Amino acid sequence: MEEMLSVKDLEVSYGAINAIRGVSFHVDQGEIVTLIGANGAGKTTTLHAISHLLNPKAGEITFCGKPIQHMEAHQIVKLGLAQVPEGRRVFASLTVQQNLELGAFTRTDGNDAIAADYEMVFARLPRLKERRRQVAGTLSGGEQQMLAIGRALMCKPKMLLLDEPSMGLSPLLVQEIFNIIRDINKSGVTVLLVEQNAKMALEVANRAYVLETGSIAMSGDAHELANDPKVRTAYLGT
Amino acid sequence: MQFISYLINGISLGSVYAIIALGYTMVYGIAKMLNFAHGDVIMVGGYMVFIFMVNLGLPAIVSIVLAMAVCTVLGIVIETVAYRPLRGAPSLAVLITAIGVSYLLQNLALLIWGSTPKSFTSVVNMEPLRLAGGQLVITGESIVTIGVCIVVMVGLSLFINRTRMGRAMLAVSEDKGAAQLMGVNVNGTIMLTFAIGSALAAVAGALLCSSYPMLLPTTGSMPGIKAFVAAVFGGIGSVPGAMLGGILLGIIETLSKAYISTQLSDAIVFSVLIIVLLVKPTGILGKKISEKV
Numbered sequence: 001m002e003e004m005l006s007v008k009d010l011e012v013s014y015g016a017i018n019a020i021r022g023v024s025f026h027v028d029q030g031e032i033v034t035l036i037g038a039n040g041a042g043k044t045t046t047l048h049a050i051s052h053l054l055n056p057k058a059g060e061i062t063f064c065g066k067p068i069q070h071m072e073a074h075q076i077v078k079l080g081l082a083q084v085p086e087g088r089r090v091f092a093s094l095t096v097q098q099n100l101e102l103g104a105f106t107r108t109d110g111n112d113a114i115a116a117d118y119e120m121v122f123a124r125l126p127r128l129k130e131r132r133r134q135v136a137g138t139l140s141g142g143e144q145q146m147l148a149i150g151r152a153l154m155c156k157p158k159m160l161l162l163d164e165p166s167m168g169l170s171p172l173l174v175q176e177i178f179n180i181i182r183d184i185n186k187s188g189v190t191v192l193l194v195e196q197n198a199k200m201a202l203e204v205a206n207r208a209y210v211l212e213t214g215s216i217a218m219s220g221d222a223h224e225l226a227n228d229p230k231v232r233t234a235y236l237g238t
Numbered sequence: 239m240q241f242i243s244y245l246i247n248g249i250s251l252g253s254v255y256a257i258i259a260l261g262y263t264m265v266y267g268i269a270k271m272l273n274f275a276h277g278d279v280i281m282v283g284g285y286m287v288f289i290f291m292v293n294l295g296l297p298a299i300v301s302i303v304l305a306m307a308v309c310t311v312l313g314i315v316i317e318t319v320a321y322r323p324l325r326g327a328p329s330l331a332v333l334i335t336a337i338g339v340s341y342l343l344q345n346l347a348l349l350i351w352g353s354t355p356k357s358f359t360s361v362v363n364m365e366p367l368r369l370a371g372g373q374l375v376i377t378g379e380s381i382v383t384i385g386v387c388i389v390v391m392v393g394l395s396l397f398i399n400r401t402r403m404g405r406a407m408l409a410v411s412e413d414k415g416a417a418q419l420m421g422v423n424v425n426g427t428i429m430l431t432f433a434i435g436s437a438l439a440a441v442a443g444a445l446l447c448s449s450y451p452m453l454l455p456t457t458g459s460m461p462g463i464k465a466f467v468a469a470v471f472g473g474i475g476s477v478p479g480a481m482l483g484g485i486l487l488g489i490i491e492t493l494s495k496a497y498i499s500t501q502l503s504d505a506i507v508f509s510v511l512i513i514v515l516l517v518k519p520t521g522i523l524g525k526k527i528s529e530k531v
Contacts, residue, residue, distance in 0.1 A: 051418075051419060053415050053418060053419070072423070073418035073419065073424075074418055074421045074422055074423045074424070077418075077419060077420065077421035078421055082419070083419050085415065085416060085419060089413055089415065089416040089419075090416075091408070091409055091412045091413065091416065092412065093408075093412060094408065094409075094412075098405065101405065102405060102406075102409050102417075102420045102422075103420055105402070105405075105406065105409075105420045105421045105422055106420075106421035151420070152419075155420070155421060
């Protein structure tokens with residue numbers, strides 16, 4: 001399988017604090033890979049470095065064979081690498097429709113193609129269709145998460161980075177969100193999933209990496225990791 | 239009749255404040271910084287119109303367009319050289335830099351054009367409008383200023399709400415990081431905002447100097463500060479707020495000059511600001527922050 005995203009020896013620091021110390025991993029085309037770990041392990045920092053919302057200190061990041069660690073955030077989106085950020089970060093004062101339009105900001109393939117993708121997003125996330133004229137700030141947490149995912153899909157990504165999509169949602173909604181992620185992956189979008197909900201993440205993923213205080217502690221097949229005694233006690237609570 | 243005449247003068251002065259306040263409020267909304275050099279861009283705009291129109295004898299409208307072009311470039315240069323390196327720096331550092339740029343522009347103007355006031359020729363060549371049998375006289379400057387203000391307001395609202403770049407501006411003003419994740423070029427958007435604000439400052443400079451025809455290196459500083467007050471008054475970051483704040487401020491200033499005291503008019507203007515902020519700290523149309531997480 002072809003390698004889609006590769007991160008080599010990534011280092012990120014906040015002033016004197018080294019948040020990420022030499023993290024390496026890769027995601028192949030068509031995979032769902034999850035990055036699990038406790039609070040403060042550096043999961044979000046890793047995703048921010050990939051999307052260049054912050055500047056990595058060292059390391060190499062390539063996407064579809066292209067080095068991207070020196071590209072600006074908006075250029076990376078254009079390559080087809082989209083991120084659904086932690087805490088959804090929808091544009092609260094804009095409507096659902098306007099949020100989706102912003103998702104399609106980089107598109108140059110014409111209005112017809114974009115219109116078709118609205119229908120694709122609405123078909124996948126029917127609740128957004130009912131609410132398309134509603135201001136995003138008034139949506140429920142689950143709906144905002146769906147909007148954040150739909151918005152990211154509007155740029156026609158090859159790969160989606162998802163940061164804690166289950167955060168603050170009821171178990172039923174978490175299940176729904178994970179089903180959506182699985183569907184999106186089936187339609188050909190590669191997924192890198194960052195989660196604290198290790199149980200759900202390992203269920204949906206092909207492979208997994210465990211991040212502990214800024215470095216990779218374990219990696220491997222998601223099902224094998226889910227049965228690993230160390231992972232079970234530390235992250236699954238069983 | 240006297241009152242209506244004062245009121246129209248107030249709206250006209252307020253229209254100038256409003257156009258300047260738009261520059262303040264847009265830059266604040268997008269870059270989250272107070273660009274105190276904005277008032278001095280007005281002054282540069284005034285001198286540019288003076289040079290093109292009086293020294294070079296170009297038609298008024300051509301002079302204004304050229305002055306807008308010069309100020310646009312100036313705004314972009316200020317943003318790129320002085321403010322961009324400080325993106326992510328503490329806001330106090332940015333604020334001090336802005337004050338520094340303001341003094342730099344004033345002193346450069348002093349070096350180039352000297353401290354002798356230049357008497358500005360009005361860019362408006364229009365007969366005053368006489369109404370009610372000659373009792374109510376509205377100057378051409380007032381009519382043009384108010385007209386320009388309306389055009390600017392409508393044009394800017396359409397730009398922000400109907401165009402791709404305008405939508406990008408809204409996104410950046412709400413969440414810079416999320417806007418970047420949509421593929422919006424944040425630096426480009428901030429630069430565009432400075433360009434628009436500075437072009438409007440040139441227009442404001444031409445209109446201001448047409449109504450108050452004395453041009454000095456410090457011409458822009460007081461109207462700049464008052465327009466900043468107007469932007470806060472209306473709710474900083476809000477485009478309609480800047481318009482409303484500017485016009486109200488102009489009316490308050492003119493009426494207090496007419497009925498209370500010429501000397502105290504500025505004191506009254508700033509007192510009104512203090513009272514408004516005590517009652518409604520976000521300004522008249524300030525955004526209420528209600529977000530569901």
